[in-house]
Amino acid sequence: MFDRALLALPGARGAYALTCALTLVRALAVVGQAWALASFIVGVWAGSPLAAEAPWLAAFLACFVGRQAILAAQDAYLDRYAYARAHELRERALKAVFAAGPRLTASRGSGAVVADVVEGVDNVETYVALIIPKMSAVVIIPLVLLLAIFPLDWVSGVIALVCFPFIILYMVMIGHTASDEAARRHAQFQVMSSHFVDSVRGIDTLKAFGLARAHSARIFAVSERFREATMKTLRIATLSSAVLDAFATLALAAVAIMLGFRLVDGALAFFPALAVLILVPEYFKPIREFAADYHATLDGRTALAALGELIAEGEGLARAAADAEAAHPEVVAPAPAASAPSLAFAGVGFSYPDFEGALSDVSFSFAAPCKVAVIGASGSGKSTLLSLVGGFADPTCGAVRAGGATLPTLRTPAWQRRVAYIPQDPYVFHASVRDNVALYRPDATGAQVREALAFVGLGGVVGALERGVDEPIGSGARELSGGQAQRIALARAFLARERDVLLLDEPTAHLDIETELELKQHMLALMEGRLALIATHRLHWVADADYVLVMEGGRVAWQGTPGAARAAGVLKKLGGAL
DSSP states (O other), rough: OOOGGGGTTTHHHHHOOOOOHHHHHHHHHHHHHHHHHHHHHHHHHTTHHHHHHHHHHHHHHHHHHHHHHHHHHHHHHHHHHHHHHHHHHHHHHHHHHHHHTTTHHHOHHHHHHHIIIIIIIHHHHHHHHHHHHHHHHHHHHHHHHHHHHHOOOOHHHHHHHHHHHHHHHHHHHHHHHHHHHHHHHHHHHHHHHHHHHHHHHHHHHHHTTTHHHHHHHHHHHHHHHHHHHHHHHHHHHHHHHHHHHHHHHHHHHHHHHHHHHHHHTTOOOOHHHHHHHHHHHHHHHHHHHHEEEHHHHHHHHHHHHHHHHHHHHHHHHHHHHHHHHHGGGSOOOOOTOOOEEEEEEEEEEEEEETEEEEEHHHHHHESSSEEEEEEETTTSHHHHHHHHHTTSSOOSSEEEEEEEEEEEESSSHHHHHHEEESSSSSOOOOOEEEHHHHHSOOTHHHHHHHHHHTTTHHHHHTTTSSGGOOOOSTTTSSSSHHHHHHHHHHHHHHTTTTTOOEEESTTTTTTTTHHHHHHHHHHHHHHTTSEEEESSSOEEEEEEEEEEEEEEETTTEEOHHHHHHHHHHHHHHHHHHO
């Protein structure tokens, strides 16, 4: 169960070498302990005074204490090493996730990513802390003890030598089966994690449509599949541990029987027989301890492989974005006043892993300042289009032109630094008002934050708080209404004036009409001088737009000016469909 990927961790070879050295000293201490104890017992049995045998007893105690001290020091060192490596893995995984952007979480599932980064890293920490000393002990201790047993009694040495390879062979056979089952269990765990996240996100919708009870049956089915996979893995691990214990017990019994027969007929002296009898249980102890922790190492190995795949995919996506940016340095944006953004799609398409043709043959061309209303029914492709424009996903076909350069994707840091995004449900972090508003501008001063809050109509509300802009908000702190959360998102966009591409995805879908009309005025003010795309099914936005894009079935069904849309009867037709 030793994964070669473990050796790729920083300092892994040094940690393994140090552990092997300490294990060798422990093995020698075991030999010394057995020799001293056997000598003491044989001496006392022969009638020697206790005072004469006291040095052997002292030697036994010294070996015992030294062995335990080495083991404690080794465990403490490996615990620190495992914690450090786990911390580095979690940081690297999080950096890869954030660098790759939403495409990574979309392809793997946000629940699965969170499970890998949180529980998976904990499993890897346990794996590293266990597998290095266990593997060292399995390799070194039996070898050293076997070299000590053979001079004492070659028959016992042959029995121990013959039994050990059978145990290793059995472990290898079980390992392949258990590894496959652990991988299947991990896959079921990822499915359950993603299903849980989706259920939490959609619980209000399920309740609204009366589907909560039916959905609970699906939750139960997913949970049962994970339970069955877990129990199957545990059954294999438990049975393998029991069989290995049985093998070791039978081998010990065979040694004891042979020693007994030969002691009776006088072919073997008491001292070597007793010393061998003390050493043989220690000979099989490492393999039995390994079997006892088999399940933990199995989970850790699977988690390490999953984390490696997550990091590799995330870093690969980040490198691709960086390469695209390096190939087109002209996309890097100066201040909006010096260079207004332009954007053109030609035959762009996009497909999700489980949904082909989410967007097909999308073509348009905009240049700032321009307010574009992206209109269409739910599922028509509005949000997917905004994901491509925001650089959250890569087109599967077609050409994108931005800032005068033709690009394979807009998922480059340079373009994303130009984008301010206001989603349907803005996320309010568990942090202060200042930190939430200054999301795009962490260096913003308190005065700038208060100016942004005043602009969106939150100046009085925040001013009345006990700690003002330093008041904690979000989960576990002061909760905000839907309208207030939208105002926080608007304040973020106001503060980031250098971001000249503004994307709004159904920003008022969950608000009452009074709040929507009030916030609309703030949104329109933010759109001035920018390239702004607002995805909505509220047709009143068309009157304030410069251009209209009508989406239907993942395609652009119509595009043109608001006046042309009214003249062609497009809005009347849409009003009946929305």
